[in-house]
Amino acid sequence: MKKFYLITPGPTPIPPEVAAQSALPIIHHRTHEFGDLFDQVSQGLKYVYQTKNDVFIITASGSGAMESAVANVVNPGDKVIVASGGSFGERWIKINTAFGATVVAVKDELGQPVNVEKIREALKANPDAKAVFCQHTETSTGVVNDLKALGEIVAATPALLVVDAISGLGGEELHMDDWKLDVVVAGSQKGLMVAPGLAFASVSDKAWKVIEACKNHRFYFDYRLIKKSIPNKETPWTPAVTLMQSLRASLGMIKSDGIENVWARHRRLAKATRAGMQGLGLKLFATNPCAVLTSAYLPSSVDGNKLVDWMRDDLGVSVAGGQESLKGKIVRLAHMGYMDQFDILVGLTALETGLKKFGVAVPPGKGVQAAMEAFAAV
Amino acid sequence: MKKFYLITPGPTPIPPEVAAQSALPIIHHRTHEFGDLFDQVSQGLKYVYQTKNDVFIITASGSGAMESAVANVVNPGDKVIVASGGSFGERWIKINTAFGATVVAVKDELGQPVNVEKIREALKANPDAKAVFCQHTETSTGVVNDLKALGEIVAATPALLVVDAISGLGGEELHMDDWKLDVVVAGSQKGLMVAPGLAFASVSDKAWKVIEACKNHRFYFDYRLIKKSIPNKETPWTPAVTLMQSLRASLGMIKSDGIENVWARHRRLAKATRAGMQGLGLKLFATNPCAVLTSAYLPSSVDGNKLVDWMRDDLGVSVAGGQESLKGKIVRLAHMGYMDQFDILVGLTALETGLKKFGVAVPPGKGVQAAMEAFAAV
Numbered sequence: 001m002k003k004f005y006l007i008t009p010g011p012t013p014i015p016p017e018v019a020a021q022s023a024l025p026i027i028h029h030r031t032h033e034f035g036d037l038f039d040q041v042s043q044g045l046k047y048v049y050q051t052k053n054d055v056f057i058i059t060a061s062g063s064g065a066m067e068s069a070v071a072n073v074v075n076p077g078d079k080v081i082v083a084s085g086g087s088f089g090e091r092w093i094k095i096n097t098a099f100g101a102t103v104v105a106v107k108d109e110l111g112q113p114v115n116v117e118k119i120r121e122a123l124k125a126n127p128d129a130k131a132v133f134c135q136h137t138e139t140s141t142g143v144v145n146d147l148k149a150l151g152e153i154v155a156a157t158p159a160l161l162v163v164d165a166i167s168g169l170g171g172e173e174l175h176m177d178d179w180k181l182d183v184v185v186a187g188s189q190k191g192l193m194v195a196p197g198l199a200f201a202s203v204s205d206k207a208w209k210v211i212e213a214c215k216n217h218r219f220y221f222d223y224r225l226i227k228k229s230i231p232n233k234e235t236p237w238t239p240a241v242t243l244m245q246s247l248r249a250s251l252g253m254i255k256s257d258g259i260e261n262v263w264a265r266h267r268r269l270a271k272a273t274r275a276g277m278q279g280l281g282l283k284l285f286a287t288n289p290c291a292v293l294t295s296a297y298l299p300s301s302v303d304g305n306k307l308v309d310w311m312r313d314d315l316g317v318s319v320a321g322g323q324e325s326l327k328g329k330i331v332r333l334a335h336m337g338y339m340d341q342f343d344i345l346v347g348l349t350a351l352e353t354g355l356k357k358f359g360v361a362v363p364p365g366k367g368v369q370a371a372m373e374a375f376a377a378v
Numbered sequence: 379m380k381k382f383y384l385i386t387p388g389p390t391p392i393p394p395e396v397a398a399q400s401a402l403p404i405i406h407h408r409t410h411e412f413g414d415l416f417d418q419v420s421q422g423l424k425y426v427y428q429t430k431n432d433v434f435i436i437t438a439s440g441s442g443a444m445e446s447a448v449a450n451v452v453n454p455g456d457k458v459i460v461a462s463g464g465s466f467g468e469r470w471i472k473i474n475t476a477f478g479a480t481v482v483a484v485k486d487e488l489g490q491p492v493n494v495e496k497i498r499e500a501l502k503a504n505p506d507a508k509a510v511f512c513q514h515t516e517t518s519t520g521v522v523n524d525l526k527a528l529g530e531i532v533a534a535t536p537a538l539l540v541v542d543a544i545s546g547l548g549g550e551e552l553h554m555d556d557w558k559l560d561v562v563v564a565g566s567q568k569g570l571m572v573a574p575g576l577a578f579a580s581v582s583d584k585a586w587k588v589i590e591a592c593k594n595h596r597f598y599f600d601y602r603l604i605k606k607s608i609p610n611k612e613t614p615w616t617p618a619v620t621l622m623q624s625l626r627a628s629l630g631m632i633k634s635d636g637i638e639n640v641w642a643r644h645r646r647l648a649k650a651t652r653a654g655m656q657g658l659g660l661k662l663f664a665t666n667p668c669a670v671l672t673s674a675y676l677p678s679s680v681d682g683n684k685l686v687d688w689m690r691d692d693l694g695v696s697v698a699g700g701q702e703s704l705k706g707k708i709v710r711l712a713h714m715g716y717m718d719q720f721d722i723l724v725g726l727t728a729l730e731t732g733l734k735k736f737g738v739a740v741p742p743g744k745g746v747q748a749a750m751e752a753f754a755a756v
Contacts, residue, residue: 004403011404011619022620023401025382026389026573028696059575060598061437061615067598076595098597189616195404197437197575197618217454217595219476220438220445237439238567240575240618241389242400318406 005317007347009139009167009293009334010062010190014246015253018193018338021245029241035233041244042230044251045200048169048192048259049184051176055202056226059240062166062187065199067095068221069133069162069183072203072211076100078130081122081159083114083150086140087323088164092133099216104129110326111295113288114145120153130210131160131182136168140323142286142295142332144172151180160207166190169200170254171266171292171336182207188243191266191292193250193337197240266291269335269344272374276348277333279370280355280362285330292336297329302358304328310354317350341375383695385725387517387545387671387712388440388568392624393631396571396716399623407619413611419622420608422629423578426547426570426637427562429554433580434604437618440544440565443577445473446599447511447540447561450581450589454478456508459500459537461492461528464518465701466542470511477594482507488704489673491666492523498531508588509538509560514546515668518701520710522550522668529558538585544568547578548632549644549670549714560585566621569644569670571628571715575618644669647713647722650752654726655711657748658733658740663708670714675707680736682706688732695728719753 006013027033038057045055058065070092074080080101082092085108096103104126106118114134123129132154137144147163154161160182165174169184170191176184182204189196203211203223211223219225225236254262273294274284282296289295298304305328308321320332333347348367355362384391405411416435423433436443448470452458458479460470463486474481482504484496492512501507510532515522525541532539538560543552547562548569554562560582567574581589581601589601597603603614632640651672652662660674667673676682683706686699698710711725726745733740 006404006406008406010616011406014404019401019403019620022573023397025397026384026392026567028384028386028389029574031690031696059437059439060442061617063615064438064442064598070597095597098600099595187616189404195400195618195620196407196616197621217477219448219473220442220599222476237441238388238565238574239439240573240621242397242573242621243575243618312409318409 002316005346007317007319007333007343009320009332009336011196012190012193012334012337013339014195015193015250015338018246018249021249022195022242024245026241029234029238034241037244037248038233040248041251044248044255047255048251049176049202050174050178051202053202053204054227054230055200056223057235057239058199058201058221059197059237060199061196062199063091064221065185065187065201066091066164068201068223069185070095070099071216071218071221072214072223073131073160073162073183073207074099074101075214075216077102079104079126079128081106081119081126081129081132083119083132083134085112085114085143086110086138088135088138088140092164096133111141111143111285111287113143114150116146116149116153119150123153123157123159129159131162133162136163136165136174137172137290137292139167139293140326142290142293143288144290147181148179155180160210167292167336168290170262172290173263176202188247191337192247194243194246197243198247263291266335268378269339269341270294271378272341272371273333273335273344275374276344276367276371280348280352280367293332293334295330295332298331299360302355302360304331307331307354307358310357311350315350315353317346319347319351344371380694383724385695385697385711385721387698387710387714389574390568390571390712390715391717392573393571393628393716396624396627399627400573400620402623404619407612407616412619415622415626416611418626419629422626422633425633426629427554427580428552428556429580431580431582432605432608433578434601435613435617436577436579436599437575437615438577439574440577441469442599443563443565443579444469444542446579446601447563448473448477449594449596449599450592450601451509451538451540451561451585452477452479453592453594455480457482457504457506459484459497459504459507459510461497461510461512463490463492463521464488464516466513466516466518470542474511489519489521489663489665491521492528494524494527494531497528501531501535501537507537509540511540514541514543514552515550515670517545517671518704520664520668520671520673521666525559526557533558538588545670545714546668548640550668551641554580566625569715570625572621572624575621576625641669644713646756647717647719648672649756650719650749651711651713651722653752654722654745654749658726658730658745671710671712673708673710676709677738680733680738682709685709685732685736688735689728693728693731695724697725697729722749
């Protein structure tokens with residue numbers, strides 16, 4: 001017997017009552033029943049996005065949703081600004097480059113949020129920029145960006161603000177409309193507590209004009225076709241129906257808790273996780289840490305890849321290590337979606353056990369003690 | 379209490395033991411466990427495709443897989459030949475047009491298979507054609523095309539043969555390698571008996587050279603990125619893991635039955651369905667009917683849309699009507715995937731009940747009688 005714990009930033013644990021929905025007999029996607037499902041999911045997504053706009057439902061990974069934003073906005077040869085502070089910022093650069101855009105990359109040090117002033121300057125220096133691309137939370141480093149400030153700056157220009165909220169949506173505070181975000185993409189397997197396979201995009205009125213004028217080749221991800229299907233309560237292509245059945249259930253849970261309470265729960269988990277990791281003697285990595293993921297440096301004596309593998313294979317506890325240049329150097333504990341305080345304590349004690357295994361002297365229970373103090377304080 | 383019967387060409391019924399796999403706790407897609415899942419699914423897909431080539435696993439609807447074939451093969455301005463005999467042939471035209479190709483459309487009358495001689499002539503008249511696009515089975519009409527003959531003709535030219543086997547794979551006989559097919563795309567929700575959300579593509583060596591040289595913008599659907607991930611037993615983007623868990627189970631069922639027996643079962647169901655529909659006094663629609671779907675004209679006095687709606691809403695039996703110019707005029711019973719002889723009898727008796735409701739005099743049980751005779755004969 002071995003129990004498994006998923007403390008990773010996507011996939012995230014799926015509530016049993018949500019998972020069970022995916023095992024029910026499938027319904028046909030051109031029926032009244034599907035229309036009801038489509039309606040309920042659409043309403044729930046608007047609520048989580050905090051938007052009055054339609055939220056497009058796409059059958060794809062999050063990366064497909066990212067591509068959809070580029071494919072609908074950027075013509076080959078267009079100039080775009082990408083604010084990149086990690087692997088997912090780099091993904092915006094790769095997709096824009098693949099689609100023939102001229103990319104002005106505004107890079108921040110790993111672990112630092114997007115520098116809002118540098119974006120203001122980049123927009124001044126590049127008044128012809130079609131869009132600014134950024135992350136809500138950069139999953140590879142655990143940083144949250146100041147979308148409200150970025151929204152203000154970009155709204156004053158003709159450019160669009162395109163946000164990857166894949167790891168943030170449903171955990172980290174987000175107000176699409178109030179913050180003047182133009183395109184926001186997300187995925188099902190993070191804060192929305194569903195298996196991967198569904199992706200989402202919502203667009204502002206300002207963005208819609210750009211999308212309608214965009215001449216880029218597109219079909220599967222064409223927002224114009226997706227929007228045309230909405231009055232019929234359907235998607236243009238056969239959607240991942242069983243995942244939508246699950247999503248209806250998880251969106252119901254979020255609505256019933258209230259999105260502000262969901263954000264507050266994530267903040268509380270984040271605060272305790274940070275305290276716990278510091279209690280273990282680790283130095284936090286992100287200077288502007290998000291509510292959905294906590295990252296910390298590992299002692300240089302520890303090979304983080306081996307640590308993460310050992311924790312998964314021997315303890316049954318999956319956490320995330322570092323990616324690319326951070327490979328082996330940091331550890332990341334997710335608290336995204338279907339997570340409560342006990343999951344945090346599992347993560348911290350597993351990390352304590354792992355550190356000890358790899359030769360780091362950790363006083364027993366120090367991480368949990370610090371986390372419990374933090375929980376008591378909020 | 380109401381029971382529901384899905385006798386439609388996608389989604390198709392999902393075996394309970396397959397559906398249950400999607401409700402199990404999700405596994406992380408960057409682990410050994412996922413590597414095993416990836417391996418098992420890949421082997422099973424190669425078997426169903428009857429190919430030695432890799433089969434790419436894509437998180438998308440079947441239309442996404444169709445787009446992937448165009449995106450990886452066709453440069454803007456390239457000339458392509460599309461053999462179209464229904465809605466899905468038209469989809470090849472739309473996607474190619476959206477991607478800037480010059481389309482030579484070789485259209486066949488609805489209900490007729492692709493005219494192999496017309497394709498030979500089109501290739502002679504257009505020696506610069508990059509590819510010929512066609513369907514394995516055209517779901518909108520119930521026709522199966524002679525892929526073996528098309529494969530011979532196209533193989534003798536520099537063009538590629540690109541096949542949409544979305545509704546055919548896993549039901550209708552297919553030998554990708556022996557029949558010299560260059561790109562074959564498919565989806566999870568038809569003969570493979572899984573919910574929608576996964577799509578597949580396999581490419582020949584001849585096609586791979588074209589794909590590597592193709593300059594078209596692509597990222598999410600880029601076969602080069604997908605192929606590069608295969609040695610790591612993973613997909614470049616987070617895949618629909620729970621659907622892959624289900625797919626492993628359904629591919630296991632197909633392997634255990636033997637693909638030749640699966641094809642034979644579909645042929646037997648098709649033969650009985652055709653006999654049953656004729657027993658009901660209906661005239662068959664397709665001149666070269668496929669093994670996965672049977673289509674028939676409705677009496678002109680019957681509004682097919684109303685008939686199909688009534689059968690679904692009152693009897694709980696979902697069958698398909700006609701699409702576009704065939705709307706209201708034909709009825710389609712699917713026998714695709716998880717279907718046995720009793721499903722056929724449900725479909726035929728429901729259709730008999732519906733016809734009677736809409737004023738057609740049908741001798742009770744005539745359809746089933748004819749079907750039972752056909753079952754007895756094979």
